[in-house]
Amino acid sequence: MNELFGLTNLPYGVYSVDGSTPRVATRYGDHVVDLATLLGDDTFDAPTLNPFMAQGKARWDEVRTAIVAALSDGLPTEGVHPVADVVLHLPFEVADYVDFYASEHHASNLGRLFRPDNPDPLLPNWRHLPVSYTGRASSVVVSGTDIVRPCGQRKPVDADVPVFGPSVRLDIEAELGFVVGVGNAMGTPIAVEDAEQHLFGAILFNDWSARDIQAWEYVPLGPHLGKSFASTISPWVVPMAALEAARVDTPTQDPAVLPYLALERPWGLDIDLEVEWNGEVVSRPPYASMYWSPAQMLAHLTVNGAPTRTGDLFASGTISGPEPDQVGSFIERGQGFLEDDDVVVLRATAPGANDTRIGFGEARGRITKARS
């Protein structure tokens, strides 16, 4: 049995088998377990997690307890399939998607690359607020979806005008994504201490990035076409409840944050990622090193009264640790970009309850050649 998917994990996903209508499942070991069958509950006879996520934290806790009870004697006889036999789908319908920039090491690495003369590689706002931008929800795809190399405008360094063609600086960004189960009404911010009432779970997130397209377009309104062609997520949403044992303090925040961002309990997450490039693990980004926590991200993005909804997705930004073999993007490694047919896989594990470890599965994508 796959120990990373034991009773202390129980992530949620959506599967089909032999072309059946997609339905909600959990993963136990190397099997998917149909939840409508297991629990006799029609909420899970749905092609997305959205109806269940909208029911709120008390219900999430109740269902988790019920699944543990139902599986405590082992796999049931009905509604069970080897994970290798099923198709895993995008697990939820994405409402709005926001990408943060929460790693001090990543932001500093990019600052040194782009502003080499600045004594502080971080911009003045960076330590005061979790910097972020809104991205395209429609191009979030599930692990295994091929990524077509994007075309677009880029300006070669020695050229006066841009050229059009396939990106030649195609990169990854290894991130975690957080899924909002229950949103907030417009005008009513989510307090940082209420984040757990809203956050349903976490996923792996690869924010594919065309650095040449991005570099030419992004001043002054931020990245757009350099990112909007695709983002890959893992098919299993790990419940926030399963990550309780992974809670750690975030790094010291200095200067002190404004009161609306002040944490009452640890909201860092001791999650170890790995980036596999064409079969070789090239980096191990440590999520515990992230400066800004998901609770702070959610409090910040609603502090102006912006409403979130069931299915809102926000990602952490590239996760980079302090060491060269802990960076979450290739631009930081300085050793080349993605070629056609390259395959990148993100994976992660974290401490679970009772001295277990839990897994996130994988977020996998293969680069295919640009369409002419």
Added chain:
Amino acid sequence: MNELFGLTNLPYGVYSVDGSTPRVATRYGDHVVDLATLLGDDTFDAPTLNPFMAQGKARWDEVRTAIVAALSDGLPTEGVHPVADVVLHLPFEVADYVDFYASEHHASNLGRLFRPDNPDPLLPNWRHLPVSYTGRASSVVVSGTDIVRPCGQRKPVDADVPVFGPSVRLDIEAELGFVVGVGNAMGTPIAVEDAEQHLFGAILFNDWSARDIQAWEYVPLGPHLGKSFASTISPWVVPMAALEAARVDTPTQDPAVLPYLALERPWGLDIDLEVEWNGEVVSRPPYASMYWSPAQMLAHLTVNGAPTRTGDLFASGTISGPEPDQVGSFIERGQGFLEDDDVVVLRATAPGANDTRIGFGEARGRITKARS
């Protein structure tokens, strides 16, 4: 009869009366006409335009012809209400929302404000691509919705650190929005000459902007919290078919655009906007002065393979003409920002077929005081 809503306009909206379930209607003169009743077609027995928009251009044309025929003898006896008696709802479910920056005068005015020492107020990329960013879809609201003054971080000029509180530089941006009826599959860009197969209609769009929040947050990833608290749209979607008579050439684009942005037919729109501030018309932005056209915007935002969907909304960016009384934002006027209880109304008219004029109705919002 209101001549701006004659048979050459026939915009689409969603209404309810006395708490009824919202349904699709057109507006004829000063009445709303229930379309499921008028045409005997269940597509319109829906709380949004999305099902109809998804049916495609041949169907849009057929329905428009059928409405003209059905109304040619005047108002029907059933399913008709004075517009003053109904509630108008958000007419469509917004999928992804993108905001462009397509006015040369607006971009130049802001360039002179923010980069006074630069000889060219436009940045190097501006004439090569329609600069844009993705915004929050969940906070798009219909005309008449109160706008709560947002709170957030801003850094006073003479301060070392940011303060938190209500925005003190709350602004408008007078824009047009364009609604995608039929999207494109991931990896398959929309050619500029195919834009009319995808674009369903146009609306008024007020991109409320907290300039102080925006100024502090927006480097390097673009505007976010300064914009995401609210955007107001008009309740009537004017069909692109009704805007055929408003087609004009866009201003000369120099340098020549890359081939994927080259227009084969005029895609400028001779639409006259007005901005009313507390009962006084303070500006008349001319849409015909916009450098980038909606067909170019759509071609650009999909050229990297990003998929659009039914209900995608993209807005033009602030519309500013060359004259001081034609600017679409208050920051360009230099005469103050919005106070609590201020009311801003956008309106627009355009040439319709047969020497008529057609109206967009209004996008109205009142500022209410910040929540503490």
